[in-house]
Amino acid sequence: MTKIKVENVTKIFGKHINSALKLVEQKKNKTEILKQTGATIGVYDASFSVNEGEIFVIMGLSGSGKSTLVRLLNHLIEPTSGSIYIDGENISKMNKQQLRAIRREKMSMVFQNFGLFPQRTVLANTEYGLEVRGIPKEERTKKAEAALDNAGLLPYKDQLPSQLSGGMQQRVGLARALANDPDILLMDEAFSALDPLIRKDMQDELLDLQQKVRKTIIFITHDLNEALRIGDRIALMKDGKIIQIGTGEEILTNPANDYVRTFLEDVDRSKVLTVENAMIRPISVNVEIDGPKVALKRMREEEVSVLLAIDKNREFKGYITADDALEAAKRGEKNVDSILKTDMESVTPDMLIQDVLGIISESSIPLAVVKENKLVGVLIKGVVIQSLASDTEEVTSNE
Amino acid sequence: MNKILDSIPTVPVAETMETIMDWLTSNLSALFSFIQNGGKNAMNFITDMLISIPPVIFILVIALIAFIATKRKFGLAIFAIVGLLFIYNQGLWEELMNTVTLVIFSSIIAIIIGIPLGILMSKSIVAENIIKPILDFMQTMPGFVYLIPAVAFFGIGVVPGVFASVIFALPPTVRFTNLGIRQVPRELVEAADSYGSTGWQKLIKVELPLAKSTMMAGINQTVLLSLSMVVIASMIGAPGLGREVLSALQRAQVGNGFVAGLSLVIFAIIVDRLTQSFNKK
Numbered sequence A: 001m002t003k004i005k006v007e008n009v010t011k012i013f014g015k016h017i018n019s020a021l022k023l024v025e026q027k028k029n030k031t032e033i034l035k036q037t038g039a040t041i042g043v044y045d046a047s048f049s050v051n052e053g054e055i056f057v058i059m060g061l062s063g064s065g066k067s068t069l070v071r072l073l074n075h076l077i078e079p080t081s082g083s084i085y086i087d088g089e090n091i092s093k094m095n096k097q098q099l100r101a102i103r104r105e106k107m108s109m110v111f112q113n114f115g116l117f118p119q120r121t122v123l124a125n126t127e128y129g130l131e132v133r134g135i136p137k138e139e140r141t142k143k144a145e146a147a148l149d150n151a152g153l154l155p156y157k158d159q160l161p162s163q164l165s166g167g168m169q170q171r172v173g174l175a176r177a178l179a180n181d182p183d184i185l186l187m188d189e190a191f192s193a194l195d196p197l198i199r200k201d202m203q204d205e206l207l208d209l210q211q212k213v214r215k216t217i218i219f220i221t222h223d224l225n226e227a228l229r230i231g232d233r234i235a236l237m238k239d240g241k242i243i244q245i246g247t248g249e250e251i252l253t254n255p256a257n258d259y260v261r262t263f264l265e266d267v268d269r270s271k272v273l274t275v276e277n278a279m280i281r282p283i284s285v286n287v288e289i290d291g292p293k294v295a296l297k298r299m300r301e302e303e304v305s306v307l308l309a310i311d312k313n314r315e316f317k318g319y320i321t322a323d324d325a326l327e328a329a330k331r332g333e334k335n336v337d338s339i340l341k342t343d344m345e346s347v348t349p350d351m352l353i354q355d356v357l358g359i360i361s362e363s364s365i366p367l368a369v370v371k372e373n374k375l376v377g378v379l380i381k382g383v384v385i386q387s388l389a390s391d392t393e394e395v396t397s398n399e
Numbered sequence B: 001m002n003k004i005l006d007s008i009p010t011v012p013v014a015e016t017m018e019t020i021m022d023w024l025t026s027n028l029s030a031l032f033s034f035i036q037n038g039g040k041n042a043m044n045f046i047t048d049m050l051i052s053i054p055p056v057i058f059i060l061v062i063a064l065i066a067f068i069a070t071k072r073k074f075g076l077a078i079f080a081i082v083g084l085l086f087i088y089n090q091g092l093w094e095e096l097m098n099t100v101t102l103v104i105f106s107s108i109i110a111i112i113i114g115i116p117l118g119i120l121m122s123k124s125i126v127a128e129n130i131i132k133p134i135l136d137f138m139q140t141m142p143g144f145v146y147l148i149p150a151v152a153f154f155g156i157g158v159v160p161g162v163f164a165s166v167i168f169a170l171p172p173t174v175r176f177t178n179l180g181i182r183q184v185p186r187e188l189v190e191a192a193d194s195y196g197s198t199g200w201q202k203l204i205k206v207e208l209p210l211a212k213s214t215m216m217a218g219i220n221q222t223v224l225l226s227l228s229m230v231v232i233a234s235m236i237g238a239p240g241l242g243r244e245v246l247s248a249l250q251r252a253q254v255g256n257g258f259v260a261g262l263s264l265v266i267f268a269i270i271v272d273r274l275t276q277s278f279n280k281k
């Protein structure tokens, strides 16, 4: 179900908006427009929709308009043109009260520098959203304490934010957002100010949380690895425009243009490549028909020393080596039953390369890629390493 | 050359101002005399009350407040005891109490007017553009200029003294309130807005608490400025230490002038340190 729908939204900062708009249509770039009109393109003609329960990541370099876009969603910034629908309601047409109601009940925001009120205790911060809604003291304390408890922060409730570490402060920020029980979480670079290890913990926590509570999350980041790690879908922005929307996989294997491609270069490929991207066609032998001689001939033709063994239904059975096949041929055996080995590890095509790296580096033989018992490919150490090092071009052509 | 310039008739600014003042005094005289009488009574009441407190108790209470406000340090408390005893010893206790009343009244009125003005200024660019030049104007005027409308409206005495002090002491509170609110980090304002605060909730729960220490710096200046008006206000008959200074000046009594001046300085230091230490908490 569509939760948020953004239709042709544009935000231009400054005066001379119309002349700026004309220049965008003439495909002038952002700096030129700024020079000529003094107006800054915040967001230009953004359209997308976000489904309920989805983590939608907005990614882009500094100044690309991410913060502006997310603030348009709760109308902290008013769009110059275009419409934004939350649950089908056009929030651009709402009056102040209606807008406040939406902010109070439907969406909460988490900030890059945590946005905690320094003079309020952790508990009072967590209560803030409930407090402005006019919820009685007792009830809001109960709710806020429950939210803090979930974040493991209840013992700190009477401390001031400045007494907590960055990671803990951001947990308070998240608890404050969740205490409201909103449908939508807006997170503007929520983890960017944290150091890498804590950041990863927070990402895990967010994913865990998402398993439990299923919010619709708009997550802003300029870090591709973070985007790929937590995003169900990713929107890439440049100079206020959205240039590609898709799953991490889609964007990586099919970058929309050179800009996306350069953006992708610094990504740690192992985190997103799946087994399917790196596997190659298996050279196999049919245990029900083929004997040692056929196997040897095929090995010679294909220049391999190992064949994967399957049956008539392509079900994975094991493997045979060249040495064993030679022995069996000398003994005059008619089938490969006696030399069939079964100690080969198998993986599935949708597993992440990252997760199979351990298995593959310890094993001296290739890994079988099996889907529903059927052999679909083989994973060879050399090819995996090569695909990790390769640029986008080669991964795309591997398909 | 001069002839050409001289041929331009004098623009009647002074006359116009006078007409306006005449109009105000004659048409609003009832209001002004009401304020004059009410103000005088209220202030006399407070002064009498302060005088009726036995000086020893008064001094000890101030010392105790100083001790607590400076986080249990003895410095200011001891200074207050010695300084106030000195003033008492010099026979200026009643004058001091008159000055205290004058400062309290003018500071409180300046704060009551100044904070809302500062808030208004921080919320509206139009208001800021109007108020800022007025404040500049007020601050560049020498303090005794305000005595003229004060006398015109209220005659002589303590009320016009307070009136002139308020105008003179108002600007810092307005400016610092505006500054303090504008200095609240953007992210915190956004946090307040994004959780659906009304403008009022945002002001009370977020902006004012965060602007507090800046505002206190402005209030401290306001109090000191109103204190510095005490001497000037005595020219139009406001009682207190200022009048002692003035009369010593008129009679060329160096010794008396020194004692009264020193008493004012002692009082000023106590007030300054006290208001500053409230800020640090």
Ligand SMILES: Nc1ncnc2c1ncn2[C@@H]1O[C@H](COP(=O)(O)OP(=O)(O)OP(=O)(O)O)[C@@H](O)[C@H]1O
Residues within 6 Å of the ligand: A013, A014, A040, A041, A042, A060, A061, A062, A063, A064, A065, A066, A067, A068, A069, A222
């Ligand atoms: N209030 C404003 N007034 C004028 N220009 C603005 C304003 N807010 C943002 N901009 C401009 O809009 C553009 C997009 O800014 P935005 O903050 O959305 O970028 P961002 O992608 O969030 O960048 P970052 O990663 O640095 O946070 C920038 O060029 C910025 O200078």
Ligand SMILES: [Mg+2]
Residues within 6 Å of the ligand: A066, A067, A068, A188, A189
């Ligand atoms: Mg940003």
